[in-house]
Structure formats: C-alpha cells, structure tokens
Amino acid sequence: MTAPDLSYTGAYLDRLGDRRHTPDWLAARLADERARAVAVWRGQVVVVAERACGYRALGVSGARLRGIGFGPEDCAFLGLEDGVPVFAFDLSDHEPPALAALDPAAEALDLRRVGPALPRRDAQVLAYARALLHWHRQHRFCGRCGSPTASERAGHLRRCTHPDCAREHYPRTDPAVIMLVTAPGADGEVCLLARHARLPERMFTTLAGFVEPGESLEEAVAREVWEEVGIAVDDVRYQASQPWPFPGQLMLGFRARARPGAIVPDGEEIREARWFTPAEVLAAGDWGDESAAVQLPRHDSIARWLIRSWAEGR
Known part of the structure; x- marks a missing residue:
C-alpha cells in the first residue's frame, strides 16, 4: 500500500539513529x-x-x-x-x-x-x-526513583542521574486507532460520524480511541466503536497512519463495516452520531465555518483524510 500524503509525514529527515550517540x-x-x-x-x-x-x-x-x-x-x-x-x-x-x-x-x-x-x-x-x-x-524526573534525569543520545534518551538507579527512559509514542465505520444505506454506502463532547457543537468526525494493553489494533477498533456508539463491526481494514504530536500519539487509521443495529451514543464522550452519505460529507463545511450545519475535522488530520477519501471513492 502506498502511503498517502498526510500532514506531519514524509520522512524527509535521515535520523541517523546509529550516529547520534557519539x-x-x-x-x-x-x-x-x-x-x-x-x-x-x-x-x-x-x-x-x-x-x-x-x-x-x-x-x-x-x-x-x-x-x-x-x-x-x-x-x-x-x-x-x-x-x-x-x-x-x-x-x-x-x-x-x-x-x-x-x-x-x-x-x-x-x-x-x-x-x-x-x-x-x-x-x-x-x-x-x-x-x-x-x-x-x-520526563525530567525518573519514574522509578524520582531523581532528575539528563538528556543523552542527542535528545533521544533520558537517563536517571542517581547512580544506584541510572534507568534509561526513551521517547514515548501512544498508539491510538481512528476508524471510519461504513454500512450499506438505502441509496448506497453511508459512513458513521459522531459529535464528540470536547469538540464544537456542529463538528462531526470519526471515532477514535487509545489501544489498551493486551489487545490487537483490530480488537481496539471493535471495542471503541461498541463502547462509544453501540455498533458491532467486522471487516476491520488498515488504511494509513499519521504521527499526531498533540502531545505524542500515532494515529492508526482503519475502515470497518457495521453490523445491523441501532446507534446508541454513550452520552459521555459522544453526544450524537449518525449516518452520512458521500454527498452530505462533500457538502459539509470546515472546522470553524459558522455558516455550515455540519463541520468536518481540520485538513491536517487523518480523520479528514479517512472521511474525504471514502466520500470521493478512493
């Protein structure tokens, strides 16, 4: 699969991980x-x-x-x-x-x-x-003993300064799944978008959540969709990934097929969720467009890419 041109990706830098320790x-x-x-x-x-x-x-x-x-x-x-x-x-x-x-x-x-x-x-x-x-x-202090840590290896490691500890701490990236759920509608394919409690009132986007210990990415997709909107899914397929430095996630994008069932928002993270046709998605406004009844996520996000690529038949 060819990686899409997502913001914050590109691999323009040769990181030289084998040299930066000198x-x-x-x-x-x-x-x-x-x-x-x-x-x-x-x-x-x-x-x-x-x-x-x-x-x-x-x-x-x-x-x-x-x-x-x-x-x-x-x-x-x-x-x-x-x-x-x-x-x-x-x-x-x-x-x-x-x-x-x-x-x-x-x-x-x-x-x-x-x-x-x-x-x-x-x-x-x-x-x-x-x-x-x-x-x-x-991570200025050691999570094991509480002593200060010092930067090493050109900023890609922090070491505890206590001689009896000297624990090494490496940069952390948290994996999160983000998924576009689709289903057959009366006049063709539809996708499920949700209004999150933390986002503006007319902003609809994909579902997402952190991967928990002991589960696969596919299992995390199914669990998050079920927990947030009460829909069971199958045919979970990887699409693309994007580093998301807010503050340090790796967003792993998927599509999934919904099984028959009613949408039941959890009422905490998700205030509202409904099905959208491709035409409705393409007619939606951008984040902050006060004239639009439905706003989509920012253009730099993998959420926007998942929604647009589906609506455009890609």
Missing part, C-alpha cells in the same frame, strides 16, 4: 555552518508568516543557537535534511521577548492552527520537534 559527532553537526534549528515555546511552534498568507518554520542557525547559550546537550538532533543538520530546541523557560530576539517576525502558534499553511517539510519537522520536546519536559 558526542563528538553531534558537536560537529551543530558546528556545521549549514546547521539549522527549529524552536518550540510552551507547546507552540515558532514560525514566521509568509507574504502569501502561509507560514514557514523559523530556522535558527547553529552559530546563532550557540550564541544564545544552547549547546549540543541542550538540543535534540532531528536528522539530516538533504545533508543539512536539523536540531530542535525548547524556549519554554524564556519569556516572549526571547522570540523577538531570534527574529522580530517570529510567532509562537498552535501547530494545529498553522499546520495546513506550512510547507509539508516544515510541518513534518515541527511535529517531530514538538512531540520530542514535550516528552523531555514531561
């Missing part, structure tokens, strides 16, 4: 005059607006990074992009004027807001940076 090699990459770094500030990505109403990632040179006090131990090495070393650094401990010091036009914005307006390569790099740096901030 401190001298890492220092040489940061000293490379071509090196650049992207920044995250308190969960938001640092970008610069472009004239054509788009954005680009703020790229800070390695020399500039060293000049403001960030060394190899303070950065995460993301990889090489066309031979150019790419790093990420966290400005969360600095106040907003630090952004202007880097570039007067720099802004810290929610990646979900600017993702569709970024070049695909920038979106992928910023998603990687956001997820990795969030993990660092959440």
